[in-house]
Amino acid sequence: MRGRNEILADIRANKPTFSAPAPNVPNYDESYPKDNAGLKARFIEVLEKMGGVWAEPEAQEPSADTMRRALADKLTANSIIASNVAAIPGNRRLRAHDTPASLHDVDVAVLRARFGVAETGSVCFTEAELTVNAVAYLAQHLVVLLDPATIETNLHRAYQRDDYRNARYTVFHTGPSATADIEGVLVRGAQGVRSLTIIPARG
Template sequence: MSRQSILEAIRKNKPETIAAPAPYSSVKSDTDTITAFRTSVERAGGTVQQLSSRNEIAAAVQQHYPQASIVADFVHHPSNSHQNLLHDAASIEVTVLEGQLGVAENGAIFLHESDCVNRALPFITHNLVLVLDKSKLVHDMHDAYATIDTMKEGFGVFIAGPSKTADIEQSLVIGAHGAKSLLVLLA
């Protein structure tokens, strides 16, 4: 293995130590986080709906995906009643998961591995619904990393909108390999 030789080459060739910069303090936008977050999610191709209570989750999902018959709701059903659906995850039409935190500047929502239920689930489901507590919105990515430990669990992910690609002539197509739509329910 070349570990030693690589490290030695680096030691030989690196410059004198350069101090790390002072921690970054960002300039915060004065738009309120809910409005900014909504705009960002929509720009990323997602939809935001504000709920007055968590009891409305199932109805909102039903309203947005009236045709869906395979719905794996891991928020509304706190018990693991939908675990059986994971055996054929690729056929799940709608998955409902809880987000840990939302970022106003870009619409990204963070999920720990435990929030994903299964690592592949937020990606393989055809449509994704993320429930997020309004109080969990922060301004920007600096705040996000200051608020939660994104590397606390084995996996974690920021999700901003549905999967997308513009690899064919820069035409934006929503629904590449991951979820074809994203609905954010702000509770």
């Protein structure tokens, strides 16, 4: 009976020598708006379909007041806010050595997205934006600052970005967590954040 190494050696020796380059895959975004305003509008449309909220700030730059207005029915005087954004200070500091279990009581996480995707209404985070990866799942509500100039057409374009490919951890968030049973009853916040609020802010 021939051994494994002999069989593999025969396969290598008889491997066809033809060249088969990978096909050129198109980006499939010809129908998307070419201008930033159009991409922003498409992003907002899909975001809201997925249960997210676009919160345009009254002032040119977002502030803590922008967040409080957007989450007026969700915040209390005792809410725990973990913020990685200087413009919206919180009362819980996120540190790289924090364990996921220590974030169990976070009511609101405030993060800046790396970029957005118009196709899915998603925002992208890497380990640099999250500090503790679990915070984007364990918080009750997620508030995200997004520079509209960073919105990509679709996921094909997103996967080509250097900051996506070079990150150690990358995740896309599309609306709040949701699930539906066989009768079609939709429940938001079943396995993750109960709300996702996007605030436009230049990077």
